[in-house]
Amino acid sequence: MEKIKSITSITLDVLKADIARGEKGEPNACAIARAAKRQGLKQVEVLGDTNGIVFEKGGKSYKGTLPAKIRSWISKFDNDGTVKSTLKPFSFSVAVKQYTPR
Secondary structure, eight states: OOOOOSSSSEEEEHHHHHHHHHHTOOOTTTTHHHHHHTTTTTEEETTTTEEEEEEEEEEEEEEEOOHHHHHHHHHHHHTTTTTGOOOOOOOEEEEEEEOOOO
């Protein structure tokens, strides 16, 4: 069995379809969570209260703090009923570290 190396960052590509199908206020189904799952991450949660993202990859758990620009985007996505249709696809990177879930 091949040992999977730990990762230190991820880059997510949020597509128009992720934005259109994303659910406001849903940490497991928002546009960013959908993009992360589409890109192979598991058990994804985008946590607005801690400005973070948690996920599993290769049987390991990771967490990271979202950049301020992305937190602002999430706020617009979740709180402005008219902006969802005007949001454009984007990519971003976030530093992550392995952790042990409680």
